[in-house]
Amino acid sequence: MKPNHERSxxxxxxxxxxxxxxxxxxxxxxxxxxxxxxxxxxxEERARDTGYRGIYLxxxxxxxxxxxxxxxxxxxxxxxQTEGQLVLLFFGYTFCxxxxxxxxxxxxxxxxxxxxxxxxxxxxxxxxxxxxxxTPERLREWLGNFDSDFVGLRGSEAExxxxxxxxxxxxxxxxxxxxxxxxxxxASQVIAFPPGDGQRVIYxxxxxxxxxxHDLPRLLNP
Amino acid sequence: MNGLQWWCSxxxxxxxxxxxxxxxxxxxxxxxxxxxxxLRRTAVEAAPGHGGSPxxxxxxxxxxxxxxxxxxxxxxxxxxxxxxxxxxxxQYLLTALVAPPLLLLGVPDGVWRRLASRPGAxxxxxxxxxPLIALAIFQLILFYTHLPSVVxxxxxxxxxxxxxxxxxxxxxxxxxxPVVAPVPTRPRFGYPLKMGYLFLATVLNTMPYAFLxxxxxxxxxxxxxxxxxxxxxxxxxxxVAGLLxxxxxxxxxxxxxxxxxxLWYGREGEAEGPAPAA
Numbered sequence: 325m326k327p328n329h330e331r332s333x334x335x336x337x338x339x340x341x342x343x344x345x346x347x348x349x350x351x352x353x354x355x356x357x358x359x360x361x362x363x364x365x366x367x368e369e370r371a372r373d374t375g376y377r378g379i380y381l382x383x384x385x386x387x388x389x390x391x392x393x394x395x396x397x398x399x400x401x402x403x404x405q406t407e408g409q410l411v412l413l414f415f416g417y418t419f420c421x422x423x424x425x426x427x428x429x430x431x432x433x434x435x436x437x438x439x440x441x442x443x444x445x446x447x448x449x450x451x452x453x454x455x456x457x458x459t460p461e462r463l464r465e466w467l468g469n470f471d472s473d474f475v476g477l478r479g480s481e482a483e484x485x486x487x488x489x490x491x492x493x494x495x496x497x498x499x500x501x502x503x504x505x506x507x508x509x510x511a512s513q514v515i516a517f518p519p520g521d522g523q524r525v526i527y528x529x530x531x532x533x534x535x536x537x538h539d540l541p542r543l544l545n546p
Numbered sequence: 547m548n549g550l551q552w553w554c555s556x557x558x559x560x561x562x563x564x565x566x567x568x569x570x571x572x573x574x575x576x577x578x579x580x581x582x583x584x585l586r587r588t589a590v591e592a593a594p595g596h597g598g599s600p601x602x603x604x605x606x607x608x609x610x611x612x613x614x615x616x617x618x619x620x621x622x623x624x625x626x627x628x629x630x631x632x633x634x635x636x637q638y639l640l641t642a643l644v645a646p647p648l649l650l651l652g653v654p655d656g657v658w659r660r661l662a663s664r665p666g667a668x669x670x671x672x673x674x675x676x677p678l679i680a681l682a683i684f685q686l687i688l689f690y691t692h693l694p695s696v697v698x699x700x701x702x703x704x705x706x707x708x709x710x711x712x713x714x715x716x717x718x719x720x721x722x723x724p725v726v727a728p729v730p731t732r733p734r735f736g737y738p739l740k741m742g743y744l745f746l747a748t749v750l751n752t753m754p755y756a757f758l759x760x761x762x763x764x765x766x767x768x769x770x771x772x773x774x775x776x777x778x779x780x781x782x783x784x785x786v787a788g789l790l791x792x793x794x795x796x797x798x799x800x801x802x803x804x805x806x807x808x809l810w811y812g813r814e815g816e817a818e819g820p821a822p823a824a
Contacts, residue, residue, distance in 0.1 A: 364767075421559075421560030421773050422558065422559075422560055422773035422774075425773075425774050426770075426771055426772075426773070426774065429774070429779050429780070430770070433779065433781060529771070530767075530771060532763075532764070532767060532770055532771070533763050533764060533770065533780075533781075534763050537763065
């Protein structure tokens with residue numbers, strides 16, 4: 325049996341240790357809150373430099389000039405029909421298991437956060453890189469899951485590839501021989517064309533709803 | 547990311563309902579089964595003849611604890627926890643709130659008696675499982691392991707995901723110890739205080755719940771950018787996670803409060819003795 329003074333000393337040490345442990349944990353809280361992934365830090369740095377969390381390209385030339393077919397089977401002239409609007413252009417396919425639905429869901433959520441007027445001044449254009457399987461009905465149904473105002477465009481594989489190449493993107497890789505459920509390799513970035521020519525902002529995969537919320541007002545009013 | 551993984555973690559691959567093996571989880575389950583066998587042997591050695599072997603209820607409790615962990619960590623719940631915040635929350639509930647009390651209740655009496663005879667261990671446990679310390683440790687683990695920066699960093703690797711699961715289990719054992727474990731004895735921490743302790747935990751649970759449920763945007767990059775599973779978008783998934791924490795966590799804690807109440811009521815009845823005959 326330990327004498328009383330020794331026991332009270334142990335108890336005192338225990339109390340100090342417990343207080344110290346709690347203090348250390350509480351002290352670490354703000355540090356843990358501030359720790360960011362490297363890509364988040366890069367986006368923040370870009371926002372400080374250019375005002376955009378996306379990758380800003382100045383003097384990027386006019387928006388692309390192409391005509392493809394929309395989901396109603398009518399011709400869609402990108403340059404003529406989106407004049408004065410913000411265009412968010414993406415090349416993907418509706419059977420895509422990962423990147424395409426994530427981008428579309430993020431854009432739809434971010435769009436819902438804008439005013440009606442702002443929503444009217446932006447167009448999300450999804451060009452299918454897999455026209456064999458992405459029929460107009462399929463495009464309408466799939467895009468409708470995200471937002472009924474999203475525009476789905478189709479063209480021949482060669483047409484779509486040449487548009488992608490003109491934009492500096494790699495052409496799509498369609499492994500159609502592998503299986504009927506083949507996957508399509510395609511560029512994973514959304515390209516934003518603010519109203520007026522000459523600017524372009526690139527949003528790679530990993531762009532989050534918070535980034536869109538930050539950038540969309542500025543993209544609409546550059 | 548396509549090969550065999552020893553522990554479930556977040557994936558960039560599309561979700562598939564084809565089962566996947568996670569050898570680390572199976573090893574843990576085997577180790578817990580082995581640990582039970584070792585505890586049982588210790589209990590028999592501590593009290594040869596009678597009282598050492600665990601009764602049926604303790605066996606079932608241990609089995610229930612191992613089962614809860616297995617469900618939480620193995621495919622599909624464990625694997626889905628790499629895609630959905632709601633599955634991650636279910637994993638948390640099972641690992642931190644369901645498995646620990648069952649495992650503690652499953653420890654044979656003889657092992658508690660043996661532990662009680664070790665002053666060094668008791669001194670350490672008296673400090674670690676002091677109700678205020680235990681609650682603080684548990685809440686800090688809850689807070690840290692739900693921070694977006696921590697989840698986004700750790701959930702992407704099996705080792706990081708394992709670290710989160712281990713912290714939850716360890717935190718759960720510390721949290722439930724003052725309520726369930728008979729050692730060290732705390733005569734002043736009776737049933738009413740145990741109920742108060744559990745009630746405080748339900749109140750503290752509200753902070754992360756509110757943070758998840760009422761957040762305007764998805765907090766976790768790992769879940770926002772994960773290949774979609776089912777119809778829930780990342781924001782709705784996060785809200786379900788918050789509700790699961792509040793409702794599921796609350797249900798577990800209030801069940802424990804109710805049990806403590808009835809144990810208290812039963813003991814009070816025993817203390818009063820039978821009513822005198824008229």
